[in-house]
Amino acid sequence: MMNRREALSRVALIMGGTVLGAEAFLSGCTTGTTGLKFSQDDISFLNEVAETILPATGTPGAKEAKVGEFMTVIVNDCYEAKDQTAFMEGIKALQFKDSKAKMGKAFLEASPAERTAFLTELDKQAAEFQKTKKPDETKHYFTMLKELTLWGFFSSEVGATKALRYIAVPGKYEGTVPYKKGDKAWAT
Amino acid sequence: MNAIEQHLQKKVREEYTDRVIINGRVANLTQPKKGRGPCQYRNLCSRGCPFGGYFSTQSSTLPAAMATGNLTLRPWSIVTEIKYDKDKKRATGVMVLDAETNKTIEYSAKIIFVNASTLNSTWLLMNSATDVWEGGLGSSSDALGKNLMDHHLGIGASGTVEGYEDKYTFGRRANGFYIPRFRNVGDDKRDYLRGFGYQGSGTRENWKREVAEFSIGGDYKDALTEPGSWTIGMGGFGEMLPDPTNKVTLDKTVKDKWGLNVLNIDCELKDNEKKMRKDILVDAQEMLEKAGVKNVKSREGDGTPGRGIHEMGTARMGRDPKTSVLNGNNQVWDAPNVFVTDGAFMTSASCVNPSLTYMAFTARAAEFAVNELKKGNL
Numbered sequence: 001m002m003n004r005r006e007a008l009s010r011v012a013l014i015m016g017g018t019v020l021g022a023e024a025f026l027s028g029c030t031t032g033t034t035g036l037k038f039s040q041d042d043i044s045f046l047n048e049v050a051e052t053i054l055p056a057t058g059t060p061g062a063k064e065a066k067v068g069e070f071m072t073v074i075v076n077d078c079y080e081a082k083d084q085t086a087f088m089e090g091i092k093a094l095q096f097k098d099s100k101a102k103m104g105k106a107f108l109e110a111s112p113a114e115r116t117a118f119l120t121e122l123d124k125q126a127a128e129f130q131k132t133k134k135p136d137e138t139k140h141y142f143t144m145l146k147e148l149t150l151w152g153f154f155s156s157e158v159g160a161t162k163a164l165r166y167i168a169v170p171g172k173y174e175g176t177v178p179y180k181k182g183d184k185a186w187a188t
Numbered sequence: 189m190n191a192i193e194q195h196l197q198k199k200v201r202e203e204y205t206d207r208v209i210i211n212g213r214v215a216n217l218t219q220p221k222k223g224r225g226p227c228q229y230r231n232l233c234s235r236g237c238p239f240g241g242y243f244s245t246q247s248s249t250l251p252a253a254m255a256t257g258n259l260t261l262r263p264w265s266i267v268t269e270i271k272y273d274k275d276k277k278r279a280t281g282v283m284v285l286d287a288e289t290n291k292t293i294e295y296s297a298k299i300i301f302v303n304a305s306t307l308n309s310t311w312l313l314m315n316s317a318t319d320v321w322e323g324g325l326g327s328s329s330d331a332l333g334k335n336l337m338d339h340h341l342g343i344g345a346s347g348t349v350e351g352y353e354d355k356y357t358f359g360r361r362a363n364g365f366y367i368p369r370f371r372n373v374g375d376d377k378r379d380y381l382r383g384f385g386y387q388g389s390g391t392r393e394n395w396k397r398e399v400a401e402f403s404i405g406g407d408y409k410d411a412l413t414e415p416g417s418w419t420i421g422m423g424g425f426g427e428m429l430p431d432p433t434n435k436v437t438l439d440k441t442v443k444d445k446w447g448l449n450v451l452n453i454d455c456e457l458k459d460n461e462k463k464m465r466k467d468i469l470v471d472a473q474e475m476l477e478k479a480g481v482k483n484v485k486s487r488e489g490d491g492t493p494g495r496g497i498h499e500m501g502t503a504r505m506g507r508d509p510k511t512s513v514l515n516g517n518n519q520v521w522d523a524p525n526v527f528v529t530d531g532a533f534m535t536s537a538s539c540v541n542p543s544l545t546y547m548a549f550t551a552r553a554a555e556f557a558v559n560e561l562k563k564g565n566l
Contacts, residue, residue, distance in 0.1 A: 015396070015397075053409075054404075054408070054409040054412075055405060055406050055409065057409055057410050059413065116405050120403050120404055123404050124403065127403075150412070154412070163409070163413045164395070164413055167359055170226075170229060171228065171359045172229055172358070173229055173357070173358065174359060175189050175191065175193070176191040176194075176355050177355070177356050178354060178355065178356070179353070179355055180354065181353075182414070183356070183414070183415075184413050184414065185392075185394050185413060185414055185415040185416075186394070186415075188231075188360060
């Protein structure tokens, strides 16, 4: 019904904006800028950032869904070079320099509560930056981290089946079913 | 339809006499058929359905053709030229360039159906019989390459609906609602020609939404695991008039990696489409507002031709060989054993999806070609 290009552009919207890398991901293209090296420490750090954004509550969090590893694949395969640079510089600063300036210690040495307070403030700055930035300016690196976390988590098996409800294939469609507060949303 | 789509349907029926909201019409099988389907309710049709639940050439018509035992598929083939015998005034075959090996092969045939997709079909004609006509096969009329059309879209409105928080949907539906054309129908007269239809849908927001109350953390995550507000929206699909200044021409200087001339595309929305787009926007907003939809927001893309991916025209059919490339049976006037039955033959764009029209004309032309061949006319 909807044409393919429209369908792609809708899938690629998260938090009211276009997700970096989503179009390349969905169309099966690579941006031709692969070759970033992420160490195991980098992946662990990204997992902890993701876990702070979407922690385990009554349901598993982003770390269990291996969102850190997901981020490295998307950034490597689907980000443009200038966005890759902004992402790499951003996480480097976040891991040590900015964390030390704000919390007096590296990110991984901070407690979950300290990390949450720090990233909440960073999220505000990023949201403010996004509102005022020029169209061709790269996104704030924390906006990248946040959208990658949401995308990676809710499309993972853990996120789709444990945090959300997943309907297996073959399915069916019913236009109207009852809903009560607390019922989980459908994953897809 | 779901609860809020039915809400809109009811309100529109009450408020207007000229408009209806219906379920969309889609080519999804609800029952298995000849090894295809049924639809698995994945709503991934745009990727090409591996179950054949949604119609595609690969799932439906190619297997049927294969079953006749008369089909040979030759991938990596770039048809570069239709060979033309100017004494017999007939095509004799095609030249194929193998995209991988760069070797050329000549195939001969009694009849040729050109279905390279709209622009490539015209490109092929332009590159054929250039020793007889400088502009290529079918250019004797001056219509070849002219009257390129698409559907103009990217414009509409959406908003949120309150009062249905105790309702949800189940499953993935590869469909939405449709509002058939109502402008310039019956007594309605606008300051432009033709009209548009709307495609739309209502959904409950998911984890991709913005949550104002929380920024990160456990409460934020838990909020995202529940559905959000109901939203409903629609976008117009407008008819684009044929205009000879919307055209493609062969670029004589720029070549692709196989050394073949590329096409230049010169196409834009004209005044008729621009006037129509004002109605598309205003009518969508008005219907939603009359239905009590809150926070109605308009969406206005630029509607650049090409966005619709429904290229049509550039080798149109007609009654007069002076003003058209093809006759009423999709035969090239200058080579009756060459048939063009993809979007290139279209004379007008309508405002509905065009594939079924192409398929119907193709079936009709194929039957005609077989009969003519049997009679010895081709």
